[in-house]
Amino acid sequence: MTQITYAGVTVDVNEEGYFTNPSQWTRDIAAEIAKEEGIVLTDQHYAIIDFLRSRHNNGEALSIRSINHSGIIDVKTFYQLFPGAPLKKATKIAGIPKPSSCI
Amino acid sequence: MESNNPIKKVNIICAKAAIEDVYAALVMGNGAVMEGIEANLFFTFFGLDAIVKNRMDKPHTAVVGNPGLRLPGGLRMPTLLGVIPGMEAMTSSMMLSTMEKLDIPPVSEFLELIKAGGGKIYACKLAMDMFKFTKEDLWDEVDGVLTVGEFYALAGGEGSHIIFT
Numbered sequence: 001m002t003q004i005t006y007a008g009v010t011v012d013v014n015e016e017g018y019f020t021n022p023s024q025w026t027r028d029i030a031a032e033i034a035k036e037e038g039i040v041l042t043d044q045h046y047a048i049i050d051f052l053r054s055r056h057n058n059g060e061a062l063s064i065r066s067i068n069h070s071g072i073i074d075v076k077t078f079y080q081l082f083p084g085a086p087l088k089k090a091t092k093i094a095g096i097p098k099p100s101s102c103i
Numbered sequence: 104m105e106s107n108n109p110i111k112k113v114n115i116i117c118a119k120a121a122i123e124d125v126y127a128a129l130v131m132g133n134g135a136v137m138e139g140i141e142a143n144l145f146f147t148f149f150g151l152d153a154i155v156k157n158r159m160d161k162p163h164t165a166v167v168g169n170p171g172l173r174l175p176g177g178l179r180m181p182t183l184l185g186v187i188p189g190m191e192a193m194t195s196s197m198m199l200s201t202m203e204k205l206d207i208p209p210v211s212e213f214l215e216l217i218k219a220g221g222g223k224i225y226a227c228k229l230a231m232d233m234f235k236f237t238k239e240d241l242w243d244e245v246d247g248v249l250t251v252g253e254f255y256a257l258a259g260g261e262g263s264h265i266i267f268t
Contacts, residue, residue, distance in 0.1 A: 063206050064137055064216055075219035084139035086220075102130060103206055 006032040011095075018091070018098045022056065025095030033093045037082075041093075045081055047072045049094040062087065062099040111262030112141040114254070117150035118267070122164040122198055125153040127268040129213045136220030144217065145254055147227030151234060154226055154242045159210045163195040211242065218244055225249045 001020065003010050007028035012020045017033075019025060030049060034041045041049075051070045055062055064087055067078045082089040087099055113135045117128035128144055135142040152158045166172060166185035172194070174180055184190065199209075208216065214224060223246045231237075231248055238248065249257075258265055 061206065064133070064220075065206055065208055065212075075216055079136075079220050085137060087137055101206070102134060103208075 016092075016098060019095040020097075022053065022096050025053075029095065030093050033095075037089050037093065039082065039089070039093070042081075044073065044077075045093075048078065048081065048090065052090055052094045053096055056091075056094075056096040061101055062091065062096075063101045063103040065103055109262060110135075110140055110264055112143070112258075112260055112264070114143045114145065114258040114263065114265045116145045116147060116265065116267045117153060118148040120149040120152040120162060122162045122195060124150065124268055125162050125210060126202075126207070126213075128153075129210065129217070130207075131266060131268070132217045132222055133213060133220070136217055136222045142217060142220075142222035143225065143254075143257060144222065145225045145227060145249065147230045148233075151226060151230050151236065153210055154214070154224060154245055155236065155240050156242055159214075159242060161195075162199075162210060163191050164198055166191045166194050214242065214244065225254065227251075227254075 002013050002015065004013050004017070005011075007026065009024065009026065009029060011024040011029065014020055027046065030046070031041050034045070039045070048067070048070065051072055052062060055066065060066070064075060064078075067073065067075050073081070078086050078090070082093075091098055113131065115128050115132050117125060119125075128146075128150070132142045132144045146154050153162065164172070166180060167182055169185075170179070172180040180194075203209075207213075218224065224242070224244065226236075226241055226245055226248045228248050228250050238245075241248075
């Protein structure tokens, strides 16, 4: 178990930097992780982060397809908001485990 | 998990129309863009069906000559059962609905996900001529019709791989 301090709070993460305890997450922490990824969070980012967190809390699987069902943004915008590997980056910033889905 | 020679681009060739062939190409293509890897999908021969407008969302799997196919319960599908009219359509639609339950989208939606991630979809010129398809027959979002030379030209680059499904 590794610990990292974000925004003055020490959190538990796995070897890839994903939170092992999503309840330690705060919006300020998200902004700091995003900065490491080169992303400045906007309201739109936070809206999709909230969507991902609530899906995770409800035990629903996260897939790239589920972003289209979010009613917030479409998949294309998702790729623009979190360039590169969007689902991996967004879940890391959202303080939830890395999705194990292939879709 | 990090490697010194990361894959930067995949060029995936799909030459067959069966569910398992088309979806292998789609899963690998979408998986690539999800990881930030550039993806070019090239559909040729029977694989063209996956990007032909009125055919793309109705792929079938073989019920005759498919030793991997099993009946519910795990027994192998007898070849003679496969020749019953409608068996292939029924088996294929059962398979697609099982996939839908796992959040695996229909072909056209899957291609849209790949495009949303910056992936490119191409048709093979020779196969188009063979099957007498025109550009109008193809899915509207196909990026182009390529010769094999043009395919190789865009497949180049460090960390680029060609995958034949």
